[in-house]
Amino acid sequence: MKKPMSIKPYTNEPFTNFTIEANRKALETAIAKTKNKLGQVYPLHIGAELIFTKAQITSINPGNVDEIIGYVSKADTNLAEKAMSVALETFESWKKVPAAERAAYLLKAAALMRARKHEFSALMILESGKNYVEADVDTAEAIDFIEFYAREMIRLSEINETHPLVKIPGENNQISYIPLGVGVIIPPWNFPLAICVGMTVSAVVAGNTVLLKPASTTPVIAHKFVALMQEAGLPPGVINYIPGSGAEVGDYLTTHPKTRFISFTGSKEIGLRINKLAADPVPGQIWIKRVIAEMGGKDGIVVDETADLDAAAAAIVASAFGFQGQKCSAGSRAIVVETVYDELVKKVVALTEGLQVGLPELNYASGPVIDKASYEKVLAYIEIGKQEGTLLTGGGKAEGNGYYIQPTIFGDVPAGAQIMQEEIFGPVLAIAKASDWRKAIEIYNDTEFGLTGSYFSTDQARIAEALDSMHCGNLYINRKCTGALVGVHPFGGFNMSGTDSKAGGYDYLLLLTQAKLTSRKM
Structure with a gap:
């Protein structure tokens, strides 16, 4: 029996104390630098290709509507199909990458984000209207998701060593958690970094490739995350960034025969629509699509x-x-x-x-x-x-x-x-x-x-x-x-609040994998 990989225990990212003047000044400086870069044009990322489109999403500052955060290229169904083809092709190689190697990309990304924490928070303050603490917590949670899911994927890959199956004479039985395929990630605008990051990295560390369709009100912070993952060395085509209309691109990909799963966070109404569309098989579809939905609350x-x-x-x-x-x-x-x-x-x-x-x-x-x-x-x-x-x-x-x-x-x-x-x-x-x-x-x-x-x-x-x-x-x-x-409070709800997927919990990656049992006669 091989010895499981040794990784440091998971701990939550600390929050910034803004009563300390140096911390407050550091974020204020990041905000000023971010404001100097507003109004840029952002491309789609499909594989290694950056695509600028005539149609654009204009992201504005909700706290100052005269301020434009950026102009984001907008995918249509043709570009969504192109992204699907790239994701399908990339999946064939990405699924073979060992879990520890996939996790290593995430751990590098977490280190990069930690070093630039205030940059991400500053952009969220301007694009989503969060105050200092709310933005800082959002960025910290994004780092937490990256590190937690990286370590959790390593744990799942070593499950036979840490939690072996019941043994019987004459057989060698093992279970492995293999990826599903191509997934569509539809995150919300209210946690435009943390939830977007958590939904995306959990899918890719499990060996899937994804089409990321960020919320139309906060697409620039999502782009910054995608660029970070590329900097961390993630192969092209693992995450494909395709902002677009929910009614056009969202519905097209939800009903696509090659879509294996849809991970959604948002309103009850849209979540139910996705669930309904995904439940109806279409020609060329050979699986039951999996829907992971975190919807609304009246808490x-x-x-x-x-x-x-x-x-x-x-x-x-x-x-x-x-x-x-x-x-x-x-x-x-x-x-x-x-x-x-x-x-x-x-x-x-x-x-x-x-x-x-x-x-x-x-x-x-x-x-x-x-x-x-x-x-x-x-x-x-x-x-x-x-x-x-x-x-x-x-x-x-x-x-x-x-x-x-x-x-x-x-x-x-x-x-x-x-x-x-x-x-x-x-x-x-x-x-x-x-x-x-x-x-x-x-x-x-x-x-x-x-x-x-x-x-x-x-x-x-x-x-x-x-x-x-x-x-x-x-x-x-x-x-x-x-x-x-x-890792402390796995998050997800009952009834019309969703599928109780428990994001940030120890069973979340099971939703993004499928268990394969292999049995060898000795």
Whole structure:
């Protein structure tokens, strides 16, 4: 039996402390350098070929709509087909590369990204509207995903040594995890680096080749990641960068007979559409396409009368308004036992009114929503909320040359209200009152989603029951419901929140491989 490869244990990338002036100045310098490079034109990457197209996606700064981040070449179905052909050809050689060698490319990329951490964060601040901490956490998570999946692929490649099959006389039996084929990667704009990186590198380290179709609002940060992977030496054609229309390129590749899997993070509606299209076989297709989907959430925090109300209030505000509520894990609902309702709501409103809204590059606590469509959608939900609950703070637009909205709270919201049931994806919090803690959990569970949740209590018996009865993929006790760490909190949800794929977990790469058993008679 050979000895498994020795690799250092995985540890999470530390976050930057911006209370230290040198760290803050370093990011400010990176922002200034990034601003000097705005407005460039970016090509598609198909194999070794860089392709500039007449049709372009214009990426703008949501915090300053007069500022253009870049012009990104836009693929059509012909170019998507070209990328598919290249990915299929590349797969034949890439799948034969040993797992340790594939992982080595990732580990080199992680080192490069770590050395340029502020460069990536600066671009995200400008392209997606994140403040310093949110951008830094996003970059750190991207590094975490790269390193975690690299080490996890090495572990899977050594599974016969570390976890041998049951032995029987006269046979040598082994299991191996082989790649699937060509995958389509469709990441979201809200974690434009971390989730894009995690979805992509997990697929390629498993031996697949991919077609990466980034979100149209954040394609430049995705391009920067692809360029980094090329610098790390990844062979051409393993990652093919093809921004384009979801309705055109996305549907074309989802229904393509040679597409083996689709990895998607985004809205419930688009996720269901992808799942439906992928389920229908087309001529020339010889497999059942695999869909990995992380969709929406209507996440909530339940607070009972035994809870630490100051801690609960801080968690509610952080969960609801971090990155303007533009997280699938955002705590857009709070369900509070009536005996402490008024006291807790007062604390939550006070903390929320302390959030200043402004330009992300100046590190305001609350920035813009991502684009005009989101801006109009969130404002429409606020008008609905005014009919469904009591407006406690916010309730409209905020000043600034961008898509700024006041952090908004509605109280006394019925459990069945639209703003308690539908994902808003903006800085809007709905608070409901419950007669007791069991009723509060019942209200929490009254949703089609099941992604994240949190329960605040000091009663251990209640906590035990909440752990059993609150139905979601990621449940936290006495802490906020956002902020999952790679390898610490494998992330994915139930019901309409997706396939509970558990990104950053030890079984994630199994979704991107297929197990092959070989048996030899001795």
